[in-house]
Amino acid sequence: MADSAHPFDRALRLETVDTDTVRGTTSPQWANMVGPFGGITAAALLRAVESHPDRIGDPLALTVNFAAPIADGEFDICLRAARTNRSNQHWMLELRQGDEVKTTATALFGLHRDTWADDESRPPSAPAPEDVAAGRFVDAIVWAKRYDMRFTDGPVPTGAVDPSTSSTTTLWVRDAEGRRLDFAALASLSDVFFPRIFLRRGRFVPAGTISLTTYFHATSDEIDAIGDDFLLASAHANRFSRGYFDQSAHLWSRAGQLLASTHQLVYFKD
Amino acid sequence: MADSAHPFDRALRLETVDTDTVRGTTSPQWANMVGPFGGITAAALLRAVESHPDRIGDPLALTVNFAAPIADGEFDICLRAARTNRSNQHWMLELRQGDEVKTTATALFGLHRDTWADDESRPPSAPAPEDVAAGRFVDAIVWAKRYDMRFTDGPVPTGAVDPSTSSTTTLWVRDAEGRRLDFAALASLSDVFFPRIFLRRGRFVPAGTISLTTYFHATSDEIDAIGDDFLLASAHANRFSRGYFDQSAHLWSRAGQLLASTHQLVYFKD
Numbered sequence: 001m002a003d004s005a006h007p008f009d010r011a012l013r014l015e016t017v018d019t020d021t022v023r024g025t026t027s028p029q030w031a032n033m034v035g036p037f038g039g040i041t042a043a044a045l046l047r048a049v050e051s052h053p054d055r056i057g058d059p060l061a062l063t064v065n066f067a068a069p070i071a072d073g074e075f076d077i078c079l080r081a082a083r084t085n086r087s088n089q090h091w092m093l094e095l096r097q098g099d100e101v102k103t104t105a106t107a108l109f110g111l112h113r114d115t116w117a118d119d120e121s122r123p124p125s126a127p128a129p130e131d132v133a134a135g136r137f138v139d140a141i142v143w144a145k146r147y148d149m150r151f152t153d154g155p156v157p158t159g160a161v162d163p164s165t166s167s168t169t170t171l172w173v174r175d176a177e178g179r180r181l182d183f184a185a186l187a188s189l190s191d192v193f194f195p196r197i198f199l200r201r202g203r204f205v206p207a208g209t210i211s212l213t214t215y216f217h218a219t220s221d222e223i224d225a226i227g228d229d230f231l232l233a234s235a236h237a238n239r240f241s242r243g244y245f246d247q248s249a250h251l252w253s254r255a256g257q258l259l260a261s262t263h264q265l266v267y268f269k270d
Numbered sequence: 271m272a273d274s275a276h277p278f279d280r281a282l283r284l285e286t287v288d289t290d291t292v293r294g295t296t297s298p299q300w301a302n303m304v305g306p307f308g309g310i311t312a313a314a315l316l317r318a319v320e321s322h323p324d325r326i327g328d329p330l331a332l333t334v335n336f337a338a339p340i341a342d343g344e345f346d347i348c349l350r351a352a353r354t355n356r357s358n359q360h361w362m363l364e365l366r367q368g369d370e371v372k373t374t375a376t377a378l379f380g381l382h383r384d385t386w387a388d389d390e391s392r393p394p395s396a397p398a399p400e401d402v403a404a405g406r407f408v409d410a411i412v413w414a415k416r417y418d419m420r421f422t423d424g425p426v427p428t429g430a431v432d433p434s435t436s437s438t439t440t441l442w443v444r445d446a447e448g449r450r451l452d453f454a455a456l457a458s459l460s461d462v463f464f465p466r467i468f469l470r471r472g473r474f475v476p477a478g479t480i481s482l483t484t485y486f487h488a489t490s491d492e493i494d495a496i497g498d499d500f501l502l503a504s505a506h507a508n509r510f511s512r513g514y515f516d517q518s519a520h521l522w523s524r525a526g527q528l529l530a531s532t533h534q535l536v537y538f539k540d
Binding site for chain 1: 330331333335337338352353355358360362364370371372374375376378380381382383384385386387388389390391436437470471480481483485487489506507508509510511512513514516518520528531533535537538539540
């Protein structure tokens, strides 16, 4: 019988092994060059906390360290609340295959309060997603087919392209099959950007995220209100040096509300 | 006999308890409103990895989660390399007092390679530190006396100040006693900024960092070359919402070289 679940939900199916361990399986639909897309791993780690019986509140911060490639097949996520306070909770996680640690992570969950609020971020100007052609990614990158990406600045360099003086990419992005946004999907989207070094070199360069941190500004109500609409996503690098660069990125709703700030350190060989 | 060591080095003295545990003691000279300055805790965690016999390479990324206030007195840092690869190493750390976890952290260390390089970041324009008066912080904040801070934008609001429309602070900063920069000092400086909400509200607001991530761009040679000179440091917030805001900051050498990118999530009550 065919599995009719959405590929994202299928990739996030986690079976309880014991109180502090859940088991998942990699999905061919989320394959990257080597191992699965980092975003789907981040989402699975977040979901492991979300579905833990001791969890309180919503995701506030998530740091994922990609220590080694995840092989196709089963993986175990071991997680525990290192500290539970009145209004927040600090989690430590490890993703293992056999006796090997493949990914480490920390997650901060917490309750929201009504407070003074202001969105100081300014989304880059971009034409409406309906006026932008669907972007090309790279056929070999399977996970990219899971998203409808419409680049308005700094698209993937395909073929012979001059190196850019800017590492900035801006795109509209949403689930390709119209799955509604949730926290796990936002965690996955925080890794949707191809490596910034591609733009600066005008070509592909071996590169991979080694540490990813996402701050979740959106509440669950705000996320519900977005439904399956496009998000505006923009990323840039700060410094490329001796094999590493950092990326900072932001994800806004169409209305210009900042949903997440996300940062990563990437290794490259060039 | 008086202890003639620099306050920073005193705060980073770690005694080996066993292979995976070191013990430190809080320093009154680094006291914050509640518990020690977050930067000195980040520095102690980094130093714990730096001084571990299995450590390879230099700091690349550090995430520190401030789970609960550290009480005055002794603390234990438990650390282990979750994964060691050919060129990098992933550490997990916990800072404990008794059986309570006060801080969790992950650290990524690694080797640098010669690669294509470019610094895309642009430091804000600022007068030379010699032309800026030493800034006032707040007398009650002891740790702030450890730094020579010269604000060129967005100083600490003292007394009656109008709320600013911008959360940006820029300052020149160096050790007040001329201690030379090293990776641990850079980790500490990554938390040198007062909470951005102070500027937006024009007054003090209860606030505290709950998660801090720093990416180290500088190599040890670059850090050595800086000696005891000022760094230019600039921080801004992106979104304030329901009890939390994020801050992104950068630290440059006087020559305009980006040494570190650092991000944090802060809780506030207002």
